[in-house]
Amino acid sequence: MGHLRRSLFALAAAALLSGLSAPANAQKTLRAVMHSDLKILDPIWTTAYIVRNHGYMVYDTLFAADEKGEIKPQMVGQYEVSPDQLTHTFTLREGLLWHDGQPVAAEDCVASIKRWAAKDSTGQKLMTFVDGLTVKDDKTFIMKLKSPTGLVLLGLGKPSSNVPFMMPKRVAETDPNTQISDFTGSGPFVFKREEWKPGDKTVYVKFDKYKPRSEPASGFAGGKVANVDRVEWRAISDHQQAINALLAGEIDFIEAPPHDLLPLAIGDSNVKFFDWNVLGNQFTFRPNWTAKPFDNAKVRQALLYAFNQKDFLEAVVGDPKYYKVCNSYFPCGTAFFTEKGLDGRLNSDFKRAQELLKEAGYDGTPIVLMHSTDLQILTNLAPVAKSLMEKAGFKVDMQSMDWQTLVARRAKKDPPTAGGWHAFLTSWVSIDITNPIFTGFMNSACDKAMFGWPCDPEMEKLRDDFARETDPGKQKAIAELVSVREGEVVTHIPLGQWYLGAVMRKNVDGMLRAPAPVFWNISLK
Amino acid sequence: MFTYVLRRLLATIPVMLIVAVFVFLMLRLTPSDPAAIIAGDNANTEQVAEIRRRLGLDQPILTQFAIWMGRTLQGDFGESFFFKKQVAELIFDRLEPTLSLAFFTLVLAVVIAIPLGVVAAYRHGGWLDRIVMGFSVLGFSVPVFVIGYVLIYIFAIELNWLPVQGYQRLAQGVGGWLQRLILPSITLSVIYIALIARITRTSVLEVMNEEYIRTARAKGQTELKVLIRHALANAAVPIVTVIGLGVALLIGGVVVTESVYTIPGLGRLTVDAVLARDYPTIQAVILLFSLAYVLINLAVDLAYTFLDPRIRY
Secondary structure: OHHHHHHHHHHHHHHHHHHHOOOOOOOOEEEEEOOOOOOOOOOOOOOOHHHHHHHHHHOOEOEEEOOOOOEEEOOEEEEEEOOOOOEEEEEEOOOOEOOOOOEOOHHHHHHHHHHHHHHOHHHHHHHOOEEEEEEEEOOEEEEEEOOOOOHHHHHHOOOOOOOOEOOOHHHHOOOOOOOOOOOOOOOOEEEOHHHOEOOOEEEEEEOOOOOOOOOOOEOOEOOOOOOOOEEEEEOOOOHHHHHHHHHOOOOOEEOOOOHHHHHHHHOOOOEEEEOOOOOOEEEEEEEOOOOOOOOOHHHHHHHHHHOEHHHHHHHHOOOHHHEEOOOOOOOOOOOOOOOOOOOOOOEOOHHHHHHHHHHHOOOOOOEEEEEEOOOHHHHOHHHHHHHHHHHHOOOEEEEEEOHHHHHHHHOOOOOHHHOOOOEEEEEEEHHHHOOOOOOHHHOOEHHHOOOOOOEOHHHHHHHHHHHHOOOHHHHHHHHHHHHHHHHHHOOOEEEEEEOOOEEEEOOEEOOOOOOOOOOOOOEEO | OHHHHHHHHHHHHHHHHHHHHHHHHHHHHOOOOHHHHHHOOOOOHHHHHHHHHHHOOOOOHHHHHHHHHHHHHOOOOOEOOOOOOEHHHHHHHHHHHHHHHHHHHHHHHHHHHHHHHHHHHHOOOOHHHHHHHHHHHHHHHOOHHHHHHHHHHHHHHHOOOOOOOOOOOHHHOHHHHHHHHHHHHHHHHHHHHHHHHHHHHHHHHHHHOOHHHHHHHHOOOOHHHHHHHHHHHHOHHHHHHHHHHHHHHHHHHHHHHHHHOOOOOHHHHHHHHHHHOOHHHHHHHHHHHHHHHHHHHHHHHHHHHHHOOOOOO
């Protein structure tokens, strides 16, 4: 009996020790904490950024934006445009394979473009120009246009949600309003469905048969070389705990730690900071055009005079290293940046704001301002807006709620007194608002526009002009006209640019600068 | 006895029905929309409406309730709005971490709290009693997440003895499993220890003046035997009741503790589902928690018959 007890004890001790010792594992695994847990797996079905990031792991794109934002061929090897600019011919690179080993074919890409275009606003706009999309041979497909447009490359190389990711035909033929259930891609990493534990971790492994381009990696373009065998996205929702885990070496990378915790991480000798999204983000105020008094342009213009960007940036970000005052609808550092439309505004000229309110006959209707309280980066925006609006003469009813409640409420067109709303504040990733077509808040197609429902035929005409234009110089001129029109009709108000990089262990090397975090090119030293 | 158990089990049916109706209505009446969350920030109104239609959320509430109830009665909790997995599969996946955490916490609490309570009662009014009671007040007063962060700072960051977060499945090794449960279990057990120690002290104090204690002492029994065999055994009913009732505390604590320590258990699943307004998952998890609570209370009631022969059903 005593012998048996001793044996059992020895067995238990051995089991314990074997568990305590680190397993010998030659695999290089990058353990990352992303800004959110991955719950949905279809990057065409939703516009959520975490699903876009998942898309970049698993899928490849026909074209891609490099670090400077220039669109370069990615899966496409040869791209030809007819002299009349009506026929675009795309030929795929040799050696492209799906994760199941089948070759990528032109028919897959045609089906993928169609599914993307059914969901994405830029894709929908592009398709209004498309006369036909046909397969020429296994590797070649042709897009015929009714009239020339600059949206072909802009759309197919769209870097952010919804990104036109290529999927096998059998997957791409899924109804665009139904989530896909087959996650075969042709990107540099393979999604391990069987290891995906929502709320715990998402696992990707290197796709050994991926054929990268020969050019060096730059942004989303160039050679996508996976230098780690495995990437694990760990779901740590508590920011402080994510930092603790990074300091303890339990994880290697945090995509977006909050500004106030950055000093804690960067202060550690084993941790470094990397600003991967050089274009940053833009805070934005969105009025609801269907709710009085914001149906009156002068009332909306009063907001432009009441606000100033610095107050918002100071209240939320604080450290000037991580923000920039940028009086432009299109972000600073992008091709269509212009101060037109905002010159002389956004400087808290309360006197002018009050005059405009008086001219508009504002009757003191309380403005229902939705205040998001659970996302740290948005929490302080609404109180600053309230304060500035009150100084301008608005009466403000700021209602606090969690972001998901705000998201649900902003979709309602009910009167503000009956569950609707007048205004809210949010933040855009800069890459999503670099031109009049990408910028969702500029869509002024009344009921078909995004929540806030601006209705301005003149703005829509300018956006159409932009879509039709293929010459970059002329596009720039139209973007300026759009900005000027914005200053008159005010679909939204830019409230400054802010930046937030990643923190990572010092052995993590090679991260690329791109508008979304990508994991190819990263190595573990 | 059998009739009593059967009667109690049957009584759980209306209780669960009330819980089901309450949870269903509560979710539908809150100002939220899973479709808007699923669609993402860049989606337009039409996209949100289409998703709402696909999820069946555009149907009248009564129709939604009838569909859900019908499925639930057949043991089908439906598919998560977000994870595209069966809710039953999601829950099953999360059971092990939560059960492990609850089991360790319970063992830790009972092993520490009962001796503490007994000793405090025995040394009534002395410094040991005051320390135990002081600890109890502290245990009740300090929120679970504060205890968690303090323990993490000391044992994981400063001393580097234990991991900061995460969970390792038992199948991957006993050592890693234990290692990752120590801090969360201690964190969660503090309030539980405080509660049980306090009740144990009070219950033991009450019986210490009984005549059978005096008789036991007169018979020459050691103080240890008097305390365990006579005092504690007779004070067991209220202690077991508190342990059972404390399961509600445990469920609440599990939600916070799993969030602080990033343990992928039912508590995290609940928080994630609530934040995402994942109705099918929230409904199923709350039903499960309620069922567990009802059954534990039944088990406690049945335990009385073993602890006190005078009680018969």
